[in-house]
Amino acid sequence: MSESIKNEWPLWEVFLQKKAGAPHEHAGSVHAADKEMAIQNARDVYTRRNEAINFWVVLSENIVATQPEETGSLFDPANDKTYRHPNFFRTPEGVKL
Amino acid sequence: MEDQKKIDEFNARIASGDVIEPKDWMPENYRKQLTRMMSQHAHSEIVGMLPEGNWITRAPSLKRKAVLLAKVQDEAGHGLYIYSGAETLGTSRREMTDQLLSGKAKYSSIFNYPTLTWADMGAVGWLVDGAAIVNQTMLAKCSYGPYARAMIRVCKEENFHNKQGYEIMAVLAKGTPEQKAMAQDALNRWWWPSLMMLGPSDKDSPNSGDLMKWKIKLQSNDELRQRFIDRTVPAAEAIGLTIPDEKLKYNPETRHYEFGEINWDEFFSVIKGQGPCNQERLQARIDADMNGKWVRDAASAFASKRNKEVAA
Amino acid sequence: MSNLDQDKFHYLLRLADNSLILGHRLSEWAGHGPILEEDIAMSNIALDLIGQSRGFYTYAGTIENKGRTEDHLAYFREARQFKNLMLLEQPNGDFGKTMVRQFLFDAYCKPLYRELSNSKDETIAALAAKSLKEVTYHLRHASEWMIRLGDGTEESHTRVQKSLEDLWKFTGEMFDNSEVELRLIENNIAIDNSSLKSEWNKTIAEILKIAGLTKPDSERFMSSGSFVGNHTEHLGYILAEMQSLPRTYPGAEW
Numbered sequence: 001m002s003e004s005i006k007n008e009w010p011l012w013e014v015f016l017q018k019k020a021g022a023p024h025e026h027a028g029s030v031h032a033a034d035k036e037m038a039i040q041n042a043r044d045v046y047t048r049r050n051e052a053i054n055f056w057v058v059l060s061e062n063i064v065a066t067q068p069e070e071t072g073s074l075f076d077p078a079n080d081k082t083y084r085h086p087n088f089f090r091t092p093e094g095v096k097l
Numbered sequence: 098m099e100d101q102k103k104i105d106e107f108n109a110r111i112a113s114g115d116v117i118e119p120k121d122w123m124p125e126n127y128r129k130q131l132t133r134m135m136s137q138h139a140h141s142e143i144v145g146m147l148p149e150g151n152w153i154t155r156a157p158s159l160k161r162k163a164v165l166l167a168k169v170q171d172e173a174g175h176g177l178y179i180y181s182g183a184e185t186l187g188t189s190r191r192e193m194t195d196q197l198l199s200g201k202a203k204y205s206s207i208f209n210y211p212t213l214t215w216a217d218m219g220a221v222g223w224l225v226d227g228a229a230i231v232n233q234t235m236l237a238k239c240s241y242g243p244y245a246r247a248m249i250r251v252c253k254e255e256n257f258h259n260k261q262g263y264e265i266m267a268v269l270a271k272g273t274p275e276q277k278a279m280a281q282d283a284l285n286r287w288w289w290p291s292l293m294m295l296g297p298s299d300k301d302s303p304n305s306g307d308l309m310k311w312k313i314k315l316q317s318n319d320e321l322r323q324r325f326i327d328r329t330v331p332a333a334e335a336i337g338l339t340i341p342d343e344k345l346k347y348n349p350e351t352r353h354y355e356f357g358e359i360n361w362d363e364f365f366s367v368i369k370g371q372g373p374c375n376q377e378r379l380q381a382r383i384d385a386d387m388n389g390k391w392v393r394d395a396a397s398a399f400a401s402k403r404n405k406e407v408a409a
Numbered sequence: 410m411s412n413l414d415q416d417k418f419h420y421l422l423r424l425a426d427n428s429l430i431l432g433h434r435l436s437e438w439a440g441h442g443p444i445l446e447e448d449i450a451m452s453n454i455a456l457d458l459i460g461q462s463r464g465f466y467t468y469a470g471t472i473e474n475k476g477r478t479e480d481h482l483a484y485f486r487e488a489r490q491f492k493n494l495m496l497l498e499q500p501n502g503d504f505g506k507t508m509v510r511q512f513l514f515d516a517y518c519k520p521l522y523r524e525l526s527n528s529k530d531e532t533i534a535a536l537a538a539k540s541l542k543e544v545t546y547h548l549r550h551a552s553e554w555m556i557r558l559g560d561g562t563e564e565s566h567t568r569v570q571k572s573l574e575d576l577w578k579f580t581g582e583m584f585d586n587s588e589v590e591l592r593l594i595e596n597n598i599a600i601d602n603s604s605l606k607s608e609w610n611k612t613i614a615e616i617l618k619i620a621g622l623t624k625p626d627s628e629r630f631m632s633s634g635s636f637v638g639n640h641t642e643h644l645g646y647i648l649a650e651m652q653s654l655p656r657t658y659p660g661a662e663w
Binding site for chain 1: 118120121122170171174177178181182184189190191192195247250254390393394396397399400403
Binding site: 009030031032033036037040041044045048 | 444445446447449450453549550553557
C-alpha cells in the first residue's frame with residue numbers, strides 16, 4: 001500500500017435527523033481526520049439544503065453489521081410468528097379495541 | 098474460477114430486480130466494472146468543476162455568482178457521494194484519485210472543452226447537466242444500492258443545475274444582439290460534445306453488454322441520447338436558438354427527432370487525451386492534490402498526536 | 410439623502426464590501442481545495458459571505474434612493490470607492506494563509522455582528538443577526554484549522570506562522586473608527602470598533618495558544634485607511650476581473 005493511501009483520513013458514516021422526533025437515517029459518508037472535522041465535514045457536505053436538524057457521525061470501521069449469509073437464520077424465524085401482529089386476531093363485530 | 102452456482106444465484110437476483118448491497122456476494126467482474134464506472138463518474142464530477150469554476154470570479158451579477166458557486170460546489174458534493182458509494186466496493190477514494198491523477202482512469206470527455214464566454218455557463222448547465230440528468234435518472238434505478246442511493250441524491254440537486262443553465266441561456270437569448278450571438282455561439286460549440294457525452298453508439302460500446310446484463314445500465318447509450326435530444330430541441334426552439342444540425346428533423350411517426358452524424362473520431366481522440374483542455378484539467382487536479390498534501394498530513398498528524406494523549 | 414442616511418449608506422458599503430471581497434477570494438478555491446470536503450466547506454463560507462453582501466448592498470441602495478441595485482453597487486464602483494478591509498483583498502496564498510485571513514477576520518466579525526444586532530437601525534440589526542449565525546460557524550471552522558495546522562506537522566506550523574506574520578499588519582485597521590462610524594456610533598447605529606479589540610485579542614490568544622503559534626509582535630507598521638478607499642494593489646485586479654462583463658456590456662441584463 002502506498003504512503004498516501006495509508007495516510008488517507010478515515011471514513012465516517014453520516015446519519016441525519018430530518019426533523020424533531022424523526023429517526024436518524026444514513027445519508028452517506030465523509031473523510032475526516034478527527035471527530036470535530038467529521039462533524040464539520042458532514043455539516044458542510046450533507047446539510048446544504050436544510051436536510052437536518054441534528055446528525056451523528058460514526059467511524060465506519062466501528063459499525064458492526066449482520067452478514068448476508070446470516071440473513072436466513074437471523075430473520076426467517078420471524079416469518080411464522082403471525083400472532084405477533086394485531087390483524088392475526090378477530091374481534092366480535094362492532095367492538096373497537 | 099468463481100463458483101458457477103453463486104454466479105447463477107447472483108444473476109437470478111439481478112433478474113428478479115433485487116438490489117445488491119456492499120457485503121453481498123458479487124462476481125469479481127461486477128465489482129470491477131462497477132468500480133470503474135463509479136470512479137469515472139466521480140472523477141467527471143470533480144474535473145467538471147473546473148470549466149465552470151473558471152467563471153465564478155467573473156459572473157456578471159451577484160445572484161449569478163452565488164448560483165454558479167453553489168452549482169460548482171454541488172459537483173464536488175456529487176463527486177463525493179459517488180466516491181463514497183464506490184468505496185463500499187473496497188477501493189479507497191485515495192486509490193481512485195491516484196488513478197485519475199496518473200491518467201489511468203478516465204473522466205467524461207466533455208470537460209476537456211474550454212468555457213470561452215459567459216454563455217458557456219448557460220450551455221453547460223442546460224446541455225451537459227441535461228445529458229447528465231438523463232443518464233443519472235437511469236442510474237438511480239441501477240442494481241447496486243449505494244450507487245442508486247447516491248444517484249437519487251444527485252438527481253434531486255441536479256435539476257437546479259439544469260434550470261439555472263437554461264435560464265442563463267433564455268435571458269441571453271432575449272438580451273442585446275451581442276448577448277444573443279453569445280448564446281447561439283455557446284450552443285453551437287456545446288451541442289455535439291453533449292451528444293457524445295452519453296457515450297459511444299451501442300455498437301461501439303465495449304462495456305455496455307455486461308453493464309446492461311447486470312442492470313447497472315438500464316438503457317443503452319443511443320436510447321439515452323435520443324431521450325436527451327427529444328427533450329432539448331423544443332427547449333431550444335422556445336427561446337429562439339437554433340440547434341447546429343442541418344439534418345435535425347422531427348419524425349411524427351416515431352415521435353422522435355432524427356439527427357445528423359456524430360463525429361466519433363473527435364470523441365475518441367478527446368478521450369485519448371487529444372482534446373483542447375485535457376492537460377490543463379488534469380494538471381489543475383494534480384496541483385490541487387499536491388498543494389493540499391501538507392494540509393491533509395497536518396490534520397492526520399494532529400489527530401494521531403491527540404489520540405496518543407487520550408490513550409496515555 | 411440626510412447626513413445620517415449618507416453615513417449609513419457608507420457604513421453599509423463597508424459591511425457589504427467586506428463580505429463580497431472575502432467571498433470572492435474564497436470562491437477562487439472552488440475546484441482547487443486540499444480535499445473535497447474542504448472545497449465544499451470553503452464554498453459554503455463564500456456563499457454565506459456573498460449572501461451577506463447582497464443584503465447590505467440592497468439596503469444601501471434603498472437608503473440612497475437613486476435606484477441603484479446590489480449589482481450597480483458591486484459592479485460599477487472603482488477601487489477607490491471600495492471600503493473593504495485590506496486584509497480581505499489579500500491573495501489566497503496556500504490553504505493555511507486563507508485560513509489565517511479567515512480566522513483573523515471572523516474573530517472580529519463575531520463580536521461586531523453580535524453588537525450590531527442591537528443597532529438602532531432595525532434592518533441593520535436584522536442583517537447582523539443573520540450574519541452572526543454564519544460567522545459563528547466560520548470562526549469555529551477557521552479556529553479548528555488554525556489548531557490543526559499550528560499543531561500538525563513542522564511544515565504546517567512553519568507555513569501558518571509565516572502567514573500570520575505576513576497578514577498581521579492588516580489587522581490594526583479593523584479597530585479604527587472612520588468619521589462616518591464615529592457619527593453613527595453616537596446615534597447607536599454603528600459599533601465602536603475599538604470596543605471589539607479586547608474580545609478579538611482574547612480569541613486570538615486562546616486559539617494561538619492551543620495551536621502552539623506565536624502572536625506577532627504588535628509594535629509593527631499597520632496599514633490603515635480602507636474605509637476611505639486606501640487599498641493594496643490587489644483590489645484593482647479583483648475588480649478588473651469581477652466587473653469585466655457588466656462593464657463591457659453596460660445596460661445588459663444577465
